[in-house]
Amino acid sequence: MPNLSVQPFAVRSRQSRLAAGMLAxxxxxxxxxxxxxxPPAQAPAAKNAPAPSTKAAPVQPAPxxxxxxxxxxxxxQPPKATEAAPQAVPGFWDPRRRPDRPDLSRxxxxxxxxxxxxxxxxxxxxxxxxxxxxxxxxxALCDEIKVTCTIQMRRFETLIDALxxxxxxxxxxxxxxxPQLRAKVDFTDPYYRAxxxxxxxRDNVMPEIRPEYLExxxxxxxxxxxxxxxxxAMFTDAEIHSYPDNDALRAALRxxxxxxxxxxxxxLAFWINGTDSAECCAFSGGPFVESRYFGEGVGIAVRxxxxxxxxxxxxxxxxxxxxxxxxxxxxxxxxxxxx
Numbered sequence: 001m002p003n004l005s006v007q008p009f010a011v012r013s014r015q016s017r018l019a020a021g022m023l024a025x026x027x028x029x030x031x032x033x034x035x036x037x038x039p040p041a042q043a044p045a046a047k048n049a050p051a052p053s054t055k056a057a058p059v060q061p062a063p064x065x066x067x068x069x070x071x072x073x074x075x076x077q078p079p080k081a082t083e084a085a086p087q088a089v090p091g092f093w094d095p096r097r098r099p100d101r102p103d104l105s106r107x108x109x110x111x112x113x114x115x116x117x118x119x120x121x122x123x124x125x126x127x128x129x130x131x132x133x134x135x136x137x138x139x140a141l142c143d144e145i146k147v148t149c150t151i152q153m154r155r156f157e158t159l160i161d162a163l164x165x166x167x168x169x170x171x172x173x174x175x176x177x178x179p180q181l182r183a184k185v186d187f188t189d190p191y192y193r194a195x196x197x198x199x200x201x202r203d204n205v206m207p208e209i210r211p212e213y214l215e216x217x218x219x220x221x222x223x224x225x226x227x228x229x230x231x232x233a234m235f236t237d238a239e240i241h242s243y244p245d246n247d248a249l250r251a252a253l254r255x256x257x258x259x260x261x262x263x264x265x266x267x268l269a270f271w272i273n274g275t276d277s278a279e280c281c282a283f284s285g286g287p288f289v290e291s292r293y294f295g296e297g298v299g300i301a302v303r304x305x306x307x308x309x310x311x312x313x314x315x316x317x318x319x320x321x322x323x324x325x326x327x328x329x330x331x332x333x334x335x336x337x338x339x
C-alpha cells in the first residue's frame with residue numbers, strides 16, 4: 001500500500017473500498033426501504049463509461065490540531081467519563097453569510113454523477129436504483145431548486161472524465177476538495193467532512209483527548225495512512241502500533257493489545273454500532289479535522305467556469321440546512337454521529 005502520509009487527504013484508501021461492501025447491509029438496516037426509492041426523474045445507469053482517469057480525492061479522516069486554549073489537566077489525571085459524547089450533527093454553513101439567490105430559471109436539468117460502491121454515501125438499493133446519503137441529498141437539492149434531476153452511477157475513477165466530456169453536470173460522490181482537483185473542476189462549499197476520532201473500550205472512555213493524556217498509552221492505527229502521519233506528528237509521547245487493515249486494528253482493541261485506535265470516524269461509527277464490535281467500544285474525545293492532513297472537506301464538483309450551477313447548488317445547500325432537512329438526512333444515515 002502506498003504511503004499516504006505525504007498526500008493530504010488525496011486518495012480514498014483501499015481499506016475504505018473493502019469496508020464499503022461490509023457497511024452496505026448495516027446501511028440498509030438503518031435507512032430502511034426508503035433508501036431504494038426512485039424519484040420520477042431518475043435516470044438509467046450510464047452506458048459506456050469513458051476510460052478511467054486518475055483517481056483523485058474522496059473522503060476520509062480529518063483530525064484537527066489539539067486545542068490549546070484551555071489549560072490542560074496534569075498528564076497523570078486525564079478526565080474520565082462513563083460514556084461517549086452525545087450525538088451531534090455537523091453544520092458547515094454560517095447563518096450570517098446567506099448566499100444570494102441566483103437566476104434559477106436558467107437551469108432546466110441537473111445531471112448528477114455519482115459512484116456505485118461507497119456506502120452509506122453511495123450504493124445500489126434493493127430495487128437496483130441509486131441510493132445513499134449523496135443520492136438523497138442530490139434529490140433534495142433538485143427539489144429546492146425546482147429543477148428536473150437525473151442521477152447516473154459510474155465507477156469512481158471515471159467521474160472526472162465523465163464531467164469533462166459533458167456526460168453529466170455535477171459530481172456528488174464524497175469527493176474531497178484538494179488543490180489537485182481544483183485545477184480540473186470547480187467545487188461548491190463543503191457539505192461534510194470525514195473526521196478522525198479515537199475509539200477505546202467502553203470501560204476506558206475519555207471525554208477529551210490531548211497529546212499529554214496519551215503519554216505512554218498504546219494507540220493503534222492503520223499503517224501508511226494520514227491518520228498514522230498525524231499521530232506521529234502530534235502524539236509523540238504515545239506508543240503507536242501500526243496494523244495492516246481495519247480488521248486487524250479493531251481486533252487489537254477488542255483483545256486489549258492497545259488502549260485506543262485512531263481512524264476514519266464514519267466507518268468507526270458503523271463498527272461501534274454494528275454486531276462485529278460486540279458492544280465493546282465507544283468514541284473517546286471529539287473529532288479531529290486538520291485540513292493540512294485531511295483536506296478542505298467534501299464538495300460537489302462542476303465543470304470549470306460553471307458558476308451558475310455552482311452558485312445555485314450553494315444556495316440550495318444553505319436552504320436545505322436552514323430548513324433542517326440536512327439534519328434530518330444526516331440523522332437518518334448516521335445513528336451514531338462521527339462528530
